[in-house]
Amino acid sequence: xxxxxxxxxxxxxxxxxxxxxxxxxxxxxxxxxxxxxxxxxxxxxxxxxxxxxxxxxxxxxxxxxxxxxxxxxxxxxxxxxxxxxxxxxxxxxxxxxxxxxxxxxxxxxxxxxxxxxxxxxxxxxxxxxxxxxxxxxxxxxxxxxxxxxxxxxxxxxxxxxxxxxxxxxxxxxxxxxxxxxxxxxxxxxxxxxxxxxxxxxxxxxxxxxxxxxxxxxxxxxxxxxxxxxxxxxxxxxxxxxxxxxxxxxxxxxxxxxxxxxxxxxxxxxxxxxxxxxxxxxxxxxxxxxxxxxxxxxxxxxxxxxxxxxxxxxxxxxxxxxxxxxxxxxxxxxxxxxxxxxxxxxxxxxxxxxxxxxxxxxxxxxxxxxxxxxxxxxxxxxxxxxxxxxxxxxxxxxxxxxxxxxxxxxxxxxxxxxxxxxxxxxxxxxxxxxxxxxxxxxxxxxxxxxxxxxxxxxxxxxxxxxxxxxxxxxxxxxxxxxxxxxxxxxxxxxxxxxxxxxxx
Amino acid sequence: xxxxxxxxxxxxxxxxxxxxxxxxxxxxxxxxxxxxxxxxxxxxxxxxxxxxxxxxxxxxxxxxxxxxxxxxxxxxxxxxxxxxxxxxxxxxxxxxxxxxxxxxxxxxxxxxxxxxxxxxxxxxxxxxxxxxxxxxxxxxxxxxxxx
Numbered sequence: 001x002x003x004x005x006x007x008x009x010x011x012x013x014x015x016x017x018x019x020x021x022x023x024x025x026x027x028x029x030x031x032x033x034x035x036x037x038x039x040x041x042x043x044x045x046x047x048x049x050x051x052x053x054x055x056x057x058x059x060x061x062x063x064x065x066x067x068x069x070x071x072x073x074x075x076x077x078x079x080x081x082x083x084x085x086x087x088x089x090x091x092x093x094x095x096x097x098x099x100x101x102x103x104x105x106x107x108x109x110x111x112x113x114x115x116x117x118x119x120x121x122x123x124x125x126x127x128x129x130x131x132x133x134x135x136x137x138x139x140x141x142x143x144x145x146x147x148x149x150x151x152x153x154x155x156x157x158x159x160x161x162x163x164x165x166x167x168x169x170x171x172x173x174x175x176x177x178x179x180x181x182x183x184x185x186x187x188x189x190x191x192x193x194x195x196x197x198x199x200x201x202x203x204x205x206x207x208x209x210x211x212x213x214x215x216x217x218x219x220x221x222x223x224x225x226x227x228x229x230x231x232x233x234x235x236x237x238x239x240x241x242x243x244x245x246x247x248x249x250x251x252x253x254x255x256x257x258x259x260x261x262x263x264x265x266x267x268x269x270x271x272x273x274x275x276x277x278x279x280x281x282x283x284x285x286x287x288x289x290x291x292x293x294x295x296x297x298x299x300x301x302x303x304x305x306x307x308x309x310x311x312x313x314x315x316x317x318x319x320x321x322x323x324x325x326x327x328x329x330x331x332x333x334x335x336x337x338x339x340x341x342x343x344x345x346x347x348x349x350x351x352x353x354x355x356x357x358x359x360x361x362x363x364x365x366x367x368x369x370x371x372x373x374x375x376x377x378x379x380x381x382x383x384x385x386x387x388x389x390x391x392x393x394x395x396x397x398x399x400x401x402x403x404x405x406x407x408x409x410x411x412x413x414x415x416x417x418x419x420x421x422x423x424x425x426x427x428x429x430x431x432x433x434x435x436x437x438x439x440x441x442x443x444x445x446x447x448x449x450x451x452x453x454x455x456x457x458x459x460x461x462x463x464x465x466x467x468x469x470x471x472x473x474x475x476x477x478x479x480x481x482x483x484x485x486x487x488x489x490x491x492x493x494x495x496x497x498x499x500x501x502x503x
Numbered sequence: 504x505x506x507x508x509x510x511x512x513x514x515x516x517x518x519x520x521x522x523x524x525x526x527x528x529x530x531x532x533x534x535x536x537x538x539x540x541x542x543x544x545x546x547x548x549x550x551x552x553x554x555x556x557x558x559x560x561x562x563x564x565x566x567x568x569x570x571x572x573x574x575x576x577x578x579x580x581x582x583x584x585x586x587x588x589x590x591x592x593x594x595x596x597x598x599x600x601x602x603x604x605x606x607x608x609x610x611x612x613x614x615x616x617x618x619x620x621x622x623x624x625x626x627x628x629x630x631x632x633x634x635x636x637x638x639x640x641x642x643x644x645x646x647x648x649x650x
Contacts, residue, residue, distance in 0.1 A: 051641060171513060171555050174548035178520055181544060185537040192537060193523055216588070223584045224577040226616045390615035394608050395629055397584070401591055401607070402600075402633055406643040414592045422585055430506055448540040460533030 003129050010357030013058060014365055019358065022055065022063035027366045030070020031373050034077070035381045037084045038222045039396060041071035043215035045332045046207050047403045057340040058355045062362040064336050068329045069121060069312045069363070072272060073370045076113040076305050077378060080106060081232055082385065089272035089308035092280045096293060096300030103296050105246075107239030112250050112298055113305040114374040120258035120306035121367040124313025127262045128320065129360055135321035136346040142470065144453035147324075149471040151447040153478030154268040154318075154326050155440055160482050161269030162433045169436045176440025177447075179204045186449055199412040206335055206441060208404040208416040210328055213434045215400045216421025221428060222393045232385050240375060242298070250302035253283050257306030264307070265314020267481065268326035270435060272308045272315075279307035313363070320344055320356060324443065328435050331442040510556040517552045521545035583614040599648015600638070604630035 013019060033044040045067050052060035075087030080097035093113065100109040142150075159169035182193045183203030194200040242250070257279040264275035283303040284290045293300050316333075318324050323345035325331040337344055342352060349356045374381070404417040427434050458464035466475055524545045527538025573581070591607045598606075609626030613619060637643040 050643075167551065167555055167558060170547075170551040171510070174517070174544065174551050175513065177544045178517070178541075178548055181524075181541045188528075188537045190527065190537040192527060192541065193520070220581050220584055223580045223611075223615060224573060226576070226580055390612060390617060391625060393615065394611045394625070397588065397611065398604060398608055398629060398633060401588070402604075402637050402643070402645070405595075405645070406637060406641070409644055411592065411596060414595070418585070418588045418592055421588065425581070426505060426509060430509065444544075451540060452535045455532055455535055460531060462532070 003133065006353065006357045007129070007361060009353060010359075010361030011364075013354050013358030014062065014361035018056070019059050019062055019362060020365070022059045023066050023362045023366045024369060026063035026066020027070035027073075027370050027373065030067040030072075031074035031370065031381055032384055033067065034071035034074020034090075035086050035384050036074075036392070037078055037082075037086050038218045039392075040087060040214055040218065041068050042210060042328045042332070043218065043396075043400075044071070045329060046210040046215065047399055049207055049332055049336055050403060050406045052336055053339055057337055057342050057352075058358040060336045060340070061333060061355060061359045062366075064333055065316070065359065065363065066366050068333075069309060069366065070370055072305075072308045072312055073114060073117050073374045074381065075308075076117070076301070077110060077374065077381060078385065080109045080113065080301070081382060087272075088270075089276055089311075090305075091273070092276040092304040093301055095280070096295070096297045099294065099296030100298065100301065104239075105242075105296065105298075108242035108246050108298070109301050110378055111240050111242050111375060112246065112254075112302050114371055116250065116254040116257060116302045116306035117309040117374075118367050118371045119254050120261055120309040121313060121370075122364065123258040124262050124265070124310045125360060125363045125367075127310075128313055128316050128363075131266070131317045132321040132356075133349065135317060136349050139322050139346040142322075142346075144450040144457060145465050145468050145471040146474060147322075148447060148450040148454050148465070149474040149478070150322065150324060151443045151450065153474055153482075154324065155436070155443055155447075157478055157481055158268040158326060158439055159436050161267070161274060162436050163270065163273075164431060164433055168430075168432045172432065172434060172437040173440045176437035177444040179209075179437075180441050180444025181448070186445065187452060197412070199410055202408075203445075204441070205407060205413055205416060206331060206438070207407055208413040209420045209441060210332065210438060211400045211404055212417045212420030212422075213424035213427075213438065214328065216397060216417060217424030217428060217434075219393045219396050219400075220421065220425040222389055226390060232382055234379075234382075240378075246298045249298050253279075253299045253303035254306045256282060256286075257303040258310045260303075261307035261310020262314040263310075265311035266317055268318075268439075270433070271311040271327060275307040275311040276304035279303040320348070320359075321346060323348070324446070326439060328438040331438060334442070507556075507559045510552060510559045514549075514552040514556050517545060517548035521549055580615055584611055587611045587614075596646060597648070599650070600645035601630050601634050602648055604633060 029044055030041060033039045033041055045064050052063060071087055072089055075085065075090035076093045078084055078086030079090040079094035080101055083094050083098040085091040085094055097109045100106060155173055159166055159173055162169045182200060184191055184201050191201050260279050260282060261275040264278060265271040280300060280303060283299045284293050287299060315327055315330050318326055319330040319333060323343055325334045334344060342355065400417060401414065404413045407413055424434055454465050466472060524538055524541035527541060528536035529538045529542060530536025587607055587610050591603050595603045605626045608629045609622045612622040612625055634645060638645045
């Protein structure tokens with residue numbers, strides 16, 4: 001099936017009432033959690049994952065992904081109006097976005113952000129279509145050594161990019177890998193590190209870990225403040241239109257941001273956050289008036305807001321064509337597919353076209369819905385910000401508890417949730433990003449399986465493992481990405497701004 | 504204090520993990536057993552935990568290593584929330600979901616600063632609402648408790 005036939009087929013799937021509804025629910029929830037500071041898309045996806053078990057796999061994927069990219073739209077609203085990032089991916093937006101609000105251009109900033117997100121989302125979907133097909137063709141030749149190389153290289157890269165010290169990231173990786181070995185060994189069926197617990201034989205479940213680290217931990221941070229209410233600027237509908245001058249200045253930043261975002265999304269790492277920093281730096285560098293950034297430059301909103309949406313699209317490529325998630329959000333999407341017995345990877349596009357193409361088409365539809373939700377209806381979402389924070393915090397905690405229990409009706413999952421909630425809170429206090437741990441927990445079992453199969457193939461020779469042409473190429477790419485940027489920086493003698501760890 | 508405790512705990516955990524991993528059948532490089540990969544992970548974990556501990560004690564850990572101390576009221580709100588979460592997990596099998604959810608919401612809300620009436624009313628509403636949604640609509644077998 002070529003891309004056009006595939007897309008036409010995809011729309012016939014995505015336009016089914018159940019899928020349309022799932023898409024709407026997804027982007028709506030995404031916008032709301034995007035608007036709300038402290039509650040992120042990853043936590044929300046984990047919360048809603050159990051409710052997708054009864055759905056068709058395509059429907060589940062459509063809804064959960066809608067939350068992910070929907071949050072990138074919603075996050076900018078809070079950054080622009082309240083000067084608090086609604087999402088980690090919108091931290092940069094507030095630099096110039098809130099300044100625009102102070103100058104009375106809040107409506108224009110919101111419109112530019114939403115349109116930029118829409119353009120980037122749409123370009124990103126085209127990118128997924130083209131890149132996934134191509135990558136899947138390559139990946140079909142991959143054996144265990146190559147998959148081992150990708151998982152290992154991905155984890156190393158992620159640690160390099162996750163912000164903060166690489167040592168902290170490695171500690172998180174080690175913890176995630178170790179947690180991934182708990183439970184039944186997939187090859188010899190031996191129970192490992194279960195301390196006799198029957199429930200632990202299934203392994204440490206990913207979802208309560210994610211809900212804890214991203215849901216409970218964030219609420220505990222909110223709890224510190226107790227009763228607090230955000231000061232929200234009001235926007236009238238007719239103020240939403242940017243001037244012709246603002247449009248003109250935003251066009252190129254949106255185009256650049258889309259591309260930068262998509263490319264960043266392909267690389268393992270906190271793509272959405274990282275891409276906004278790259279886009280902002282880029283806009284500043286190409287600008288004729290870089291000193292004006294931070295005073296309400298529309299370019300500083302357009303570029304990053306396009307970039308974070310491009311990045312969410314790019315992040316889908318390794319998941320769909322290799323079956324490897326490089327971020328907590330795509331790990332949840334993988335979880336949603338695996339529950340239905342689907343293994344994303346090079347064969348999924350041809351064997352389960354309804355899932356792949358239905359999902360792609362739904363992203364076009366979702367982006368249109370989001371444009372409508374986030375422009376004319378923006379004031380509806382702003383009222384969410386006026387909800388009393390302590391009530392919201394308490395209810396989110398309750399939802400996390402029910403959600404963790406409903407996964408497999410296990411009391412163990414509840415304890416995993418609470419333990420990782422406290423641990424995630426401590427990590428945030430230490431400014432350590434937990435995402436390398438989450439990704440390592442997901443990739444660890446894949447890495448072990450492929451390593452053991454690969455060693456079996458090469459009869460124990462590590463040299464043979466790394467010198468196969470394809471795996472050697474992957475290792476070299478990973479090494480270049482790992483050591484290239486610091487070397488270039490060293491050569492130039494200046495430091496690029498470090499991304500802040502995700503909140 | 505936190506910046507030093509966490510690496511120490513992780514160091515101890517990786518040591519225990521290594522001991523347990525060494526008890527599993529290791530196999531050989533050509534035929535790796537169930538303990539092969541865990542031992543590799545354990546060695547890596549021990550190495551990075553050692554390095555992290557060393558850097559924390561040298562005070563060299565840059566950026567955010569010294570988390571600023573919380574004011575007592577904020578600390579109390581966090582401790583109460585965590586205690587309430589743990590209490591919920593403990594009492595859920597005994598008193599059932601509706602009672603546990605009510606108690607959880609009421610207590611946490613009260614300590615986050617809501618008045619008693621608001622806390623109790625929200626507790627009743629959210630317990631009933633979430634029970635209705637999850638148990639009745641989504642068929643999650645939430646324990647009902649002895650009543």
